[in-house]
Amino acid sequence: MPLHERQVPDLKIKISVNDRAFDVEISAGETLLDLLRRLGFKSVKHGCDTGNCGACTVLLDGRPVASCLILAPQVDGSTILTVEGLAICGKQLHPVQEAFIETGAPQCGFCTPGMIMTAVSLLSENPDPTRDEIRHGIAGNICRCSGYVKVVDAIESAAKKLCDRDAGHDE
Amino acid sequence: MKHFRQFVVAGTVDEAIGLRKTVGAKSLYIAGGTTVVPMARESVEVLIDISHLGLDGISDQDGSISIGATTRLSSLLSPDIKAAVPMLFEALSHCATPLIRNMATLGGSLAGIYLPSDAGVALLALGAELELRGDEERVVTVDDLLAGGWLGGYELIRNVRIPKIGKGQGWGFSKFGRSDIDIALVNVGAVASVTDGSRISELRLAIGQSSSRPVLLTDLAEGTATEAISHDVIRRLADSASERVKVKSDFRASAAYRKHLVSVLAARSILAAAREAGARFED
Ligand SMILES: Cc1cc2nc3c(=O)[nH]c(=O)nc-3n(C[C@H](O)[C@H](O)[C@H](O)COP(=O)(O)OP(=O)(O)OC[C@H]3O[C@@H](n4cnc5c(N)ncnc54)[C@H](O)[C@@H]3O)c2cc1C
Ligand code: FES
Ligand code: FES
Numbered sequence: 001m002p003l004h005e006r007q008v009p010d011l012k013i014k015i016s017v018n019d020r021a022f023d024v025e026i027s028a029g030e031t032l033l034d035l036l037r038r039l040g041f042k043s044v045k046h047g048c049d050t051g052n053c054g055a056c057t058v059l060l061d062g063r064p065v066a067s068c069l070i071l072a073p074q075v076d077g078s079t080i081l082t083v084e085g086l087a088i089c090g091k092q093l094h095p096v097q098e099a100f101i102e103t104g105a106p107q108c109g110f111c112t113p114g115m116i117m118t119a120v121s122l123l124s125e126n127p128d129p130t131r132d133e134i135r136h137g138i139a140g141n142i143c144r145c146s147g148y149v150k151v152v153d154a155i156e157s158a159a160k161k162l163c164d165r166d167a168g169h170d171e
Numbered sequence: 172m173k174h175f176r177q178f179v180v181a182g183t184v185d186e187a188i189g190l191r192k193t194v195g196a197k198s199l200y201i202a203g204g205t206t207v208v209p210m211a212r213e214s215v216e217v218l219i220d221i222s223h224l225g226l227d228g229i230s231d232q233d234g235s236i237s238i239g240a241t242t243r244l245s246s247l248l249s250p251d252i253k254a255a256v257p258m259l260f261e262a263l264s265h266c267a268t269p270l271i272r273n274m275a276t277l278g279g280s281l282a283g284i285y286l287p288s289d290a291g292v293a294l295l296a297l298g299a300e301l302e303l304r305g306d307e308e309r310v311v312t313v314d315d316l317l318a319g320g321w322l323g324g325y326e327l328i329r330n331v332r333i334p335k336i337g338k339g340q341g342w343g344f345s346k347f348g349r350s351d352i353d354i355a356l357v358n359v360g361a362v363a364s365v366t367d368g369s370r371i372s373e374l375r376l377a378i379g380q381s382s383s384r385p386v387l388l389t390d391l392a393e394g395t396a397t398e399a400i401s402h403d404v405i406r407r408l409a410d411s412a413s414e415r416v417k418v419k420s421d422f423r424a425s426a427a428y429r430k431h432l433v434s435v436l437a438a439r440s441i442l443a444a445a446r447e448a449g450a451r452f453e454d
Contacts, residue, residue, distance in 0.1 A: 011178075028218070029173035031208065050209045051271055063245070066270045069208045073178040074201075074220065118269070139352050140268025 013076040017041060018085025024072075032058070032067040032075055036082060043083040043113040054141030057114030058082050064121045066140065083113040086120065095165060096120050099158035100151075107145035115141045119155045123162055131156065173208060176216040180223055184304055184327065190219050191325035200327065202241050203274035205267075206283055222276070226329055231255060234335055240278025240328040244290070245269065247277065256333050258342040258360060262293035268352050278328040284313070284321070286354050287379025293344055294333060295387050296360030296377035302330040314387045340364050341447025343440035347432055356381055356424050357432040363392075363444035368451045369399045374444075376412055376437060380429055382419040388412055400445055400452045409438035 015022050017039065026035060033056045036044045047055030049068045056067040059081040086094040093101075096119050106112040115138060122129060122137040129137065134155045135148075143151065178201075181187035191198055198217040201207045207218065226239040229251070236255045238247070244263050253260040266289040267275065277290060281301070284291030295313045303309050305326035316322070336342055346358040357380040364373040374392035379385040391412060395404050413434035418426045445452075 027172070028178040029175040031173065034172055051205060051268075054268070054270055057270060060273075063273045064270055065273050066205075069205050069271070069274060071173070071175070071178060071201075071204060071208060071218070073180075074204060074222075137269060140270035 011073065013072060015075055015077070016079045018080070018082060026072040028071070028073060030072040032060075032070040032072055032080075035072045036067060036080070041082045041084055045110055045113065047110070051140075052142070053111070054114045054118065054138075055111055057117045057141060059117055059121055062121065062124075064118045064140075081117070083116055086116070094120065095161035096123065096155070096158040099154045099161060103150050103154035103157055105147060105150040105154040107143075107147050111141060111143045111145075115143070115151055119158060122155070123159055127163060127166075128159055129155070173211075174213055174216075175211070175218050178218045178220065180220045182223070184224055184226075184329065187219050187221050187224065188304060188325055188327060190217075191327075194219075202276040202279040203243065205271050205275045206279060221278075221327065226278070227276075236333045236335065238277055238331045238333070240281075240330060241276045242278075244272040244275045244277065244280065248272070255335060256297070258293045258297060258336075258344050258362075259290060259333065261344045262289040262346070262358075262360070265346050265351055266290065277331060281313070281328055281331065282322065284317070284379075285384050287358055287381060287385050289344075289346060289355060289358055289379075292355075292358045292377045292379035292385050293360045294331065295379075295385055296342070296344075296362050296375050297333055297336075298362075298375065299331055299333045301328050302332070303327065304329055317384060317387070336362065337364075339366070339448055341444040341449070343443025343445075343447065345436045345439045345443075347436060354381065355379060357429060357436050359433070359436040359440040361437070361440035361444040363441060363448050363450075365400070365445055365448035365450045368449050370396060371400055371404070371408075371441075371445055371450070372396055374408065374441065376408075376441070378412065378416050378433055378437065380416065380418060380433060381423060382421055382426070382429060383417050386416060388415060400450045402442075402452075405438050405441050405445070408441055409434045412437045 012025050045055035047053035051066045051069045057064050058067050118141050134152050194217050199215050200221045201218040222241050226241040228239045230237045280288045280290040300312050303326050305323050343361045346355045348355045360377040362375040363371050366372040371392045376388045398404050413430050416433050418429040420426045
């Protein structure tokens with residue numbers, strides 16, 4: 001077969017989403033955003049489609065990325081985490097989710113799943129960020145309801161929750 | 172859903188180049204995909220993935236740092252790069268968003284130098300060399316590559332070699348866009364050598380702006396080389412840089428506004444570079 005007619009094997013990829021293994025057929029132009037929504041992960045929002053808004057943020061091998069800028073064939077063999085996979089044992093909300101609720105950070109909620117995924121990654125890399133570091137960390141996640149103050153409050157409060165939890169001080 | 176029809180994961184550099192040559196204008200290399208995925212023309216049908224060729228990684232040689240083309244921008248925001256190539260670290264800290272930097276590669280960022288790319292303008296000022304592979308291998312400075320009209324048809328950037336700033340040298344980088352993370356309207360990188368703590372003996376000033384390709388000015392300091400550094404000298408250097416840059420008006424900004432920005436950012440970068448190089452002068 002001439003080189004240029006080769007494709008990714010059958011355009012089939014294997015990925016893990018929220019600890020579930022998927023063996024899926026894809027087309028070359030399908031974005032990771034399209035694929036995740038097709039698989040039922042509707043927390044991953046379709047916003048700008050150009051990498052500017054962050055509504056489609058997921059963790060790819062642990063790092064936050066804009067899934068609208070990634071093609072499905074690029075992620076063969078990868079591990080993906082969306083907000084649906086955050087709750088502990090599928091029941092107890094993650095401390096970042098709890099903090100968002102308690103602080104009233106979501107307004108319409110469209111940006112919230114992406115915001116939360118970025119926050120989870122930020123806090124795993126920097127467990128005690130300053131407000132400025134939080135603002136830089138979420139620079140790729142835009143909220144059109146303009147709720148940044150409460151989002152930063154929520155991430156600060158989540159940092160404290162995670163720290164207490166890890167220190168075993170949680171009730 | 173995008174319009175691409177085929178996605179090929181290249182196993183070797185030769186295979187990637189061979190494919191690109193065979194398929195021609197209907198194909199593009201894809202590294203991080205952050206430009207290709209949202210921006211590729213409808214005529215591009217075949218993507219050739221170059222991110223599994225082992226072209227990523229950073230090595231510290233004696234006087235220089237070598238960075239593989241598919242190294243992600245986020246991997247370059249490390250304490251090691253901050254220590255070895257602080258201007259690149261500074262440029263990348265304000266380049267796009269964390270989400271983009273986790274996918275975007277240095278090679279992809281350089282390929283798009285005309286944007287103007289923040290990494291590209293920093294590397295132009297620093298005198299970085301690119302190792303390229305097309306029909307043959309060549310090593311060429313960012314400056315010479317720009318002068319020759321940039322990359323050839325299917326040329327692949329393999330590696331970037333960045334000389335470290337020497338003793339008596341300093342750097343400055345500044346950027347202005349609509350927001351901290353937006354593509355720059357103007358960005359300016361400066362590398363200055365200061366003699367006796369009082370004179371700028373050499374100045375490399377790279378100026379990027381979104382209405383034409385980045386330029387490198389290396390002869391600016393000739394006119395002021397015998398003068399003691401002062402805010403007046405820096406002002407004159409910045410103004411003459413701004414006069415030499417060709418700007419246009421478009422929907423983003425007028426030509427006059429761009430000229431003004433070049434002058435302001437050039438002054439900031441030169442001032443920072445001169446201070447960093449040990450210049451002593453009154454405020
Ligand atoms: C929302 C957003 C904001 C941004 N803001 C900024 C900013 O503030 N500052 C800034 O500088 N940039 C900015 N960018 C641009 C970003 O830096 C580039 O998209 C990125 O660096 C491209 O790298 P990539 O690996 O994703 O390239 P790809 O998208 O994979 O490729 C881009 C181009 O480079 C070619 N290419 C890639 N690698 C190579 C190689 N090794 N050799 C030859 N050709 C190659 C490809 O064929 C393609 O034509 C922004 C982008 C987005 C989407
Ligand atoms: S939809 Fe992906 S960044 Fe906006
Ligand atoms: S809560 Fe509405 S966009 Fe953020």
